[in-house]
Structure formats: C-alpha cells, structure tokens
Amino acid sequence: MLEVRDVLQKIPKNRKQRFKDVSLVDLLATGEAYECMDVVTINNKYLVKMAALFKWAVRNDLLIKNLTEGLELKVPPRKVSEARKAFSVVQVGQLVDAAKKYAVKPSGKPYHYYVVMLAAITGARLNEVAQIQVKDVRTTEAGTSYIHINEDTSTLPGKSIKNPYSERCVPLVDGAYGFALADFMALVEARRRAGGEDAMVFDGLKLMKNGYGEQVSKWFNRTLLPKVVADRDGLAFHSFRHTVATQLKQQGVELAYAQAILGHSSGSITYDRYAKEVEVEILEEKLSEALSVVQ
16 A cells, blocks of 8 residues: 555656556656656545545455555645635626636637636636536526536546546526626537537637646636736636635535535545535525625
C-alpha cells in the first residue's frame, strides 16, 4: 500500500489528457520530472476509494486488518498568495454582462457567455460546465431544469470530474444575474437537432491538456477579467465557485444542501452515500434562496 501511494505521487497531473496513449509503466520509466497530481487529488480520488474497499473487506471478514489505515497524505498549507477569493455580487453581474457582449462579437461564441453564466449560478467548476452534453441538461416531471454533472466517457472522451462526490444534479435558477432559462434551453435544443443527445452543448470547445474548459480559462483570466475588474488579486474563473459557496452560507442554507449543490464530501458516510438522491426541486429552492439577492 505504501508503494501504491508512492507511485500515485509520481503520476503526472492530467495524465489521461496529456499522455492518453502512454502506459503508466512506460511513463514512470522515463524518469522525467513532471508536474504531478496534488495531494488533495491523491487523497480524494484514489486513497479514499482504496480505503472504502478495504473497510468493506474488513467488515465482511475477508481481511483481518485494514491495510489502508492512516495512508492519506498530509495536505500542505496553502500560501496566502495562492488562495482564491470570491467575486462580489456586483463583480459577477459586471462579468456576466461583459461576457454576454463579447459572445455576440464576430470572434465570440455562445460558450463565452453561457459557461460564465452557468458557473455564476451553479458554482460548478469550469470543466464541469464546459464539458456538458445535451443529454446532461434535463427537466424533472415537476418542471425543474438542471444539469447532470458526470464523467461518462462513453460518448465524450476526456470527460472527467474531480472526485466521486462531484457527480451531482444542479438546478438552473431562472432569472439569476439575468439568466434566461428559455434561451439556454433553445440553445440546447439546437445542439440536439444538430448532433443528437451526445453532442456537446458548447461545440466550439475542444479537449486540451487541462480539459474542455482550458480555452475559456485562458480567455476569461487573460482577456475578460482584466477589462472588468481592476483589482483582481486572488481572483480567477474559479472565484465564481467561491462566490456561490459564500452566498449559500450567507443565506443560511443548510450545509448538507450546499455540499450537494457544490459536490463536496460531507465527511459522513450516510450523507455521502445518499446525497445524490436529494430531490432537484429541493436544491432549486435552496439555490434560489442563495441567489435571491441577484434576481
């Protein structure tokens, strides 16, 4: 188990995208120094899964000892300079408006607006939004529209999520920051007619080294953000996620619902196991409460 952990610490970051045709054995044999996966990813995506398997084996008398106990790596403290800040509500509104104007320029695309907007109203990570497919945009029988965030690679190579808790259903709050749900659903329907259920909603985005959101990340952080926000120290696209988390907290939304919306582990087996079964209508109500200040 210690050897497994050692190997995990040598695996390059985003290996599936950067070295998809190279076996792990061959990759490690090169001896090259790569930028490797961070400790949080190793703990949450790999060691936690192994620990769950071994705990199950011990409970079912298949093993005497849990060989993964105490295996998790210590997470190094982040430097203050590396910490991400949240956007203010005013800044989010300004960024959304600027993105909407950019999208209609000759060089603009629908994703320039909608990826920004969806991140602002859902708190989803950049790649989670950028890689959504037509079939991921759904509506419940009660009429609540939502996006299913998942890593189904059967029809979209390179589709991924950060960890097992990241798979979730996040409602779309109509009206928040001027979001017009009907217009977005019309875009989704147009993509369905053009490419079917498996088509990407944002067809201009390509799989790159850091996922499908890399194009948006570079454009947003280098072009849009500097033009809209003068003091952008600690601010980046990921700040939308921090803003939604802050809004959920300030509006007193229960932690379990906030975790279900953002795709965070609760640290509780009971909550983690059943979090995906929280009704989308309930999450829509809670998210609407958090975003009510901007509607």
